Amino acid sequence: MASDGANVLQAGRDLTVHVTRRRAVPAMESVSAPRSAGRIPVVPGLFVGRDRELARLAEAVAGSGRAAVVAVHGLGGVGKSTLAARFAASHAEAFGFVWWVTADSPAALDAGLAGLAAAVAPETAGLPPEERVELGTRWLATHDEWLLVLDNLTAPADAAGLLSRVRTGTVLITSRLGRGWRGVETVVLDALHPAEAVRLLTGLVRAEWPDADLADADALCAELGWLPLAVEQAAAYLAQARVTPATYLDLLARYPARMFSATAEGGDERRTAARVWRVTLDRLADTPLAGHVLRVLAWWAPEAVPRTLLAGLADEPDLVDALGRLAAHSMITLTGTTVTVHRLVQTITRTPDPHDPHRRARSIDVARDTAAAALHAAVLDLNPGLPDDWSHYHVLLPHARALLDRATHDTDTADTCALLHEFGKYLTARGDVTSAVAHLTRAVRSAERALGPDDPRTLRYRNNLAYAHWSAGDHRQAVRLHEANLADTERVLGPDHPDTLTVRNNVAYVHRGTGGLDRAIALHETNLADARRLLGPDHPNTLTIRNNLAGAHHAAGDLARAIPMYEAALADCLRVLGPHHPGTLTARVDLAGAYRAAGDVERAITLFEAVRADCERVLGPDHPDTLVALNNLATAYRSAGRLRRAIRLHEKVLADRGRVLGPDHPDTLASLNNLASTHWSAGDARRAIPLYEAAVAGCERVLGPDHPDTVSYRNNLAGARRAISHP
Template sequence: MFVGRTAELDALNSAFASSSEVVLHAVHGLGGVGKSALAQRWAADREELVRWWINADSPAEIDAGLAALARALQPGLSQVPTETQTERALAWLATRGEWLLVLDNVEDPAHIRPLMDRIAGRGRVIVTTRRATGWYQHAVTVRLGTLKRADSVALFTRILTHNGPRTTDGVDEVCAVLGDLALAVEQAGSFCAESGTDPHTYLQLLADRPEDVYAARAEGFDPARTMDRIWRVTLDRLAETPLAGTLLRILAWYAPDNIPRDLLTPVADPLDLAATLGRLTAYSMITDNHDGTLSVHRLVQDLARTPHNDDPHRQAEDIECARDHATELLAVGYPDDSTHPDTWAQYQDLAPHTDALISRHTSCQDTFPTALILDRAGSFQLLQGSIALALSAFQRALATCERVLGPEHPATLASRNNLAGAYESAGDLGRAVPLYESALADRVRVLGPDHPDTLTACNNLAGAYQSAGEEGRALPLYERTLADCVRVLGPDHPDTLISRNNLAYAYESAGDLGRALPLYERTLADRVRVLGPDHPYTLTSRNNLAGAYESAGDSGRALPLYERTLADRVRVLGPDHPDTLTSRNNLACAYQSAGDSGRAVPLFESALADRVRVLGPDHPDTLASRNNLAGAYQSAGEEGRALPLYESALADCVRVLGPDHPDTLASRNNLAGAYQSAGEEGRALPLYESALADCVRVLGPDHPDTLASRNNLAGAYQSAGDLGRAVPLFESALADRVRVLGPDHPATLASRNNLACAYQAAGDLGRAVPLYESALADRVRVLGPDHPATLASRNNLACAYQAAGDLGRAVPL
């Protein structure tokens, strides 16, 4: 049966209509793609007086076909020698023009060259061949690809239902698995029609017993034309090039399309490799895309991965060896650094081949190079925000390292650390912290307490404690780690500088700006001296110091430093580096904190657009940008734009990160705040209550984000006029913050001010005024007299004095 191929038939008609001389048109393609069927269909509609088909897979077959033509033209020649018959046919073709020869399955262009030289200037010749190259100059060649999906489905369905109605559910899936190869579709359809096998059952059989299914055929189906036979015949013809089979078996483990040719460089001598790839291309077993990549039909790959005892090209041992070789090549092909955009294209190019390789064998067959691939792919996926994929990769990598190398091998310890980091990125601190603790204990025991990897593990665990809101455990560990780094590595070692930066950040998070700022300033000076002013770590230090100035309310120092850092990152890293995008977002936040919405909003919009373009719409940083822009709209009084964006940001966080990720919880809280600002208490209160319950459940009752959520709910109750619930909740929030964060943390100071406001709103100036006075004194002492929060406290106290009728104290404030 013949379906589709309208464009190919039109192309043949156009080519043959262009000349009165002999026209050689070679239709080439993979075995089983439908070359002979196309030639047969096209020839059937031709008007030449003589149309003759010759099976031309060898010179002897060509001569036999010509002899048969002579006998058909002149039956009396049957008694003369075959050589004479062949000569008579050639003479006849050379002197007449109304004829068409179809030379089917030509193995080598040289086999038909004597024929073409004899009949020059006459008739039409169409050649079908697997050979894509080697045709002489007046040959016109057309590459025949696989069927279009609609045509392959139509072919399968027509065969399946030829003798009556049958279920066709699953036909599309079968054709997809078979790669729309005409022969495979016909063979599968015929088998299903004769055996009564429905398409879904056929798919299951193909998955369970591929070696048998590829050979299975209906009665009357040419045994020489089955899928497995076509593969073997082609490789038999390449027997003098044993590297061809090796390369095909390696390529079989990758994705079918866009396989980087450079991956194969270590396999063989460059000349041998180029020659073998050329032969495979010539026989249409692979496709050279002429862009540095190769493609292989998925059915060729499936056959190359399927062992068969009777096929010398598909021996189980060779296939397993090829799998391991493919894995090693892919491991070597990955760049070392996934953090720089210059390597992203290469990581993205290798990603589908990693997915294919990993999915085509079980985890018990993984080797250490498999773990390396998974680790590199996982690191890139984590960087790109694909947290679920990264987790899966790191989990399998760790299991492989433990099985292959043992639980105490340094690579296993590193893999355990990487998985803990992925859990932390996913917000799953319940699994991250114990794994970090285990990784640290293992490194201390195996490598010793002073090994650089052990110090890194200490630093990572401290970071996890900090993420979990356990400042009481984070700060001492950061301090101890810094002291150990100085002692073991020296004060100027890059890892020591990282440790110093992390400790400064921990102080800042704890609200201890008195220790954070000097440490940030020292770290920046050290990095400039040791690494240079343009090193990425130096730029990070400059950004962090700007952030600390912002936290201290010192916009006069924060803004110029943010602006300089952004300019430096654009110059050094490029405008699209993730750190540059972060700088742009941070500068926008600083403008917003300084009350400059006119500069903040456009920069937030630009930062969001850039992150969508560079990182994608679902990257966690992009989600954060969306939330930040909504906040900027809200600060600018544009509730009409803020609310839909907050709602969209929350929906995206739930979809991408999950409902319990810390960023999702923060987004829920932000949306509740936006509802509150818009006066929609009916939507704000239930969302605040839900956010608090989720924070308690996911993060625990004492996590800083939980404490913030409790404070926000109290504020919502106050805004709704429900002081009976607001005041006790504010009191609880203040007590918890004193206990967890300490009495001088900025959040604790904010809670003290909020409770004073609630007392005032309740008309209890007797409790409000002393608390306002205490809050102001504390903010002056901790934050300084000019911090925006201190100025707000001073204003609140003045209002309280005024409300109490004490203008003598109100006016000076």
């Protein structure tokens, strides 16, 4: 009887003992790899460009002993594997043995090393995988003149153990990770040069469709950001579907989610830009803020996004970490002050896809509204009328325009409306009145929907839209909008609200400019009395209204009343605002104009010269108000008969206005007329005529044939022609 727990040998059964004989493990140090054992993947398609990067790789691996460890890193889809395969194929003879490992996980790296052992020593094929990994590593460590490619390595740490043991040969790594390569030479791979991207697209399509119409290939490649993977994806689609680049662009615009995922028959659906970048974001899932930051960045311009725009998204340490991880995985490029994102990354990131957890429609909408709020916050403390702030607007303008172009009107929020309004005022001040009218029109329409037609912000936006129309020379529309807005502002806010005073002042101003002087004077007088009562006599708005009332009397020809009012207003501006305040500069220009109109030309010239110098110093030489001062100075010299000086100044004003405001701006057209009139005053009607003709043609095109300026310039042209015909 067997004891408890002992092995029992049952009677009546045969006992067979199996003995497994272990294979002899070769000494890997003495194993030479047959050249035929090496492997390099065949990269389908066409290889273009990359001469500089190939040269850098060749330089990095030149020499003896441990040639190099080189990491090629860049955005997913930029062509890192293609570059590595090209390099390996062209240098296979020099290395003697090339082994390619897909290293996108530790398990895949181990499988590649195990495969290497079996390739150089086939008798190891039956050994356990972990033993073959060790043998493959030992072979690399005891041989040189080999090239090992670790493709798509997730992180440097995944290869740290291998590199610590292997000190000979050459290791070429490709990775999306751009950080952490200590002691490893790196090569950054960016998108193709535009001409190379077009050559890639053209070559791939014509290989299957020789007579393809590839007009607009450059536009398509630009839309794809010259990214090789996206260009290859588009080329395969064009060749299969027999469609033109223009058709593909149209499909991209109308069906972006489908087109970014579309592959040709037999293509790898995992090898699309959308799927490649989803893998990267999956790896960042432990930093959820990274995805949100990328979605916000997708709404702005791709280059030079100020990092300060992102400051309100999260606490600084969390934001720095999210940006750092995105940059490390090549999804963005960072400097100390800016962020850059590939334009196709932006396009795909803001394209909803219900199958991609990083591109949920709701998350994209939240990011859009966050992007608008961040831009609005960035301009809250800026003044579009102050040139000192223009550099800040200039930096932000590309990002505002990108957001506004990419977002539809029906999604505009209160922040978007405020952003449109602020940049509309800035563009008006800079003389880009066409863009200003477009921004402010959208601000008003969106505010009427999002805030309501009687919201004070909506009324304010209407006021500035009317002013932009006035600046653009559309005086009839400006008067109509200002009158309607005054009625609504008085109804909603009451007659004593500060905004009502502002609107009433503007209504009076446009009536003065269109000849409605009785209405203008009455409105200014009412407004001045209300401003003194409500704001006080020294309030800047009260001072402006006083100066404008003097201007209305000036326009009516009552210089005896206007000049003392101008002088008193200027004295108070100097006392309250100081000599360099824009309001003071305006009062000085207006007073000088009144002196000229009254025949006191030399006094006007002295004042114009002084204020012109101050405008250039305070506002800058290109500020529209500076150009007004210079124009008025030139006109004063003409009135004084100093025509040579007047011509030189008018030529400068014309050149500057054409450069700053554009050739079709009403002020530029006025400068054409003024220069022509000065030449005519000098007796040179032949030189005046082409200038008058250009002014008339521009006014007819921009302002219309019946606009007062058009009629005036046309009369001047007729007079000059008569002078030629009847000397």
